[in-house]
């Protein structure tokens with residue numbers, strides 16, 4: 001089992017010092033992400049989801065516990081991880097192309113190869129015609145897609161997404177959800193995505209990590225073993241949604257033996273890939 | 276946006292409206308001057324001020340003075356702004372640099388720039404060197420300060436992005452830090468130019484000697500030539516205005532993303 005885990009988060013705790021007072025933001029976070037798995041992290045605002053992604057991407061190494069990527073403890077940002085921030089963070093002075101190319105800056109690709117990779121990734125997020133545009137000329141959804149292309153261009157093994165669709169209207173959102181799934185399936189990239197939206201989590205992921213705040217802890221892990229494409233109106237889809245909702249609102253930690261089809265589920269089990 | 280649109284294409288209504296007050300003032304000047312209500316030594320007629328720089332033998336020296344002052348300003352600005360930018364980069368890019376230079380810089384900056392004049396004349400006399408050093412000093416502080424501030428105010432979000440993308444130090448500077456600091460740096464250049472100009476005229480006025488708009492002003496005052504004084508003041512103002520206008524359009528061209536943050 002362990003060998004297939006790309007990301008292994010073990011007993012991770014994070015404490016910020018605010019006004020000389022320690023503030024525990026994450027406590028004893030424990031979960032794994034398998035190769036090519038799509039994991040979503042859900043929880044109310046302030047429970048440390050962004051902080052967790054920051055730790056995984058390597059922006060902050062002052063934490064307790066271990067975050068292992070392929071068995072190695074994360075100590076710095078690396079090419080194997082890409083991140084799409086909550087705000088897209090495209091640089092306004094660079095064109096979309098240049099922004100995406102920035103993702104390959106640290107590589108030793110030739111200019112021609114960079115150009116080709118940029119074009120391919122813009123194509124992937126359906127922005128092929130907007131390479132020359134500047135970020136302020138894009139809609140919110142297009143900017144998020146450009147940010148996704150920038151994160152993908154260096155071919156990371158794991159893509160971290162911090163509420164990438166949070167600020168979008170429901171139509172654009174549904175469209176981008178399908179696009180994310182397509183990228184996930186086509187690119188064979190592992191994804192860890194933070195979201196506030198239960199339906200989105202159930203629609204996209206193989207496994208949902210439910211967190212609770214103050215301090216941020218994992219309340220439970222809900223596997224989603226539905227085949228793709230998923231039907232949001234289907235009974236089993238709604239059943240999973242209900243379980244996530246129940247684990248979010250109820251006080252006691254989630255109990256897993258209420259799973260449908262009475263499949264044995266361990267809290268940290270690997271969800272089966274859709275096929 | 277409106278700021279930018281002012282500077283491109285035809286003058287907008289807004290900028291034409293801005294001409295209203297000067298026009299009224301000049302009209303009033305012409306009227307009052309021609310009635311002879313006010314002593315000519317206090318208020319020369321408008322027509323005279325217009326002709327003096329071209330027809331009057333003393334007045335014509337304003338062009339030479341202007342050329343000399345502009346040359347002085349440009350030279351002093353180049354030295355001062357160059358050094359200021361270096362200091363600003365040193366303080367804004369490196370924590371060590373800031374700790375090393377920052378305190379002295381802040382302390383020296385507290386000295387009003389014109390208070391340097393006695394010191395500079397004591398060191399350099401009242402020739403060209405003293406004036407140049409003074410102009411350079413006048414340009415140095417705003418340049419250094421704005422450069423440092425622009426770099427210090429680069430959003431953490433962009434810094435994080437640079438480290439997530441593992442940009443090389445060079446790319447980090449050229450792609451992230453410098454463009455982000457550019458608006459502040461451009462404003463720094465503008466303020467440095469303006470204060471170099473004020474410093475040039477001030478130094479000339481205070482130190483005398485040689486040519487320049489400031490010296491032109493001194494001569495006008497000493498000869499009780501109100502017309503010459505006014506011509507000098509107008510020359511001063513026009514240069515200041517041109518610096519301002521140039522930079523507004525430069526800012527719009529170099530920093531096009533500032534008008535519409537994304």
Ligand SMILES: Nc1ncnc2c1ncn2[C@@H]1O[C@H](COP(=O)(O)OP(=O)(O)OP(=O)(O)O)[C@@H](O)[C@H]1O
Nearest residue numbers: 016017018023025044045046047048049050051052
């Ligand atoms: N640099 C920091 N210094 C101190 N406290 C911080 C810092 N960054 C985050 N925090 C605190 O950590 C907690 C978790 O923040 P985080 O941004 O991870 O939450 P989140 O789950 O992503 O919330 P949201 O859903 O609103 O984005 C918050 O209470 C926040 O105040």
Ligand SMILES: [Mg+2]
Nearest residue numbers: 049050086162
């Ligand atoms: Mg967040």
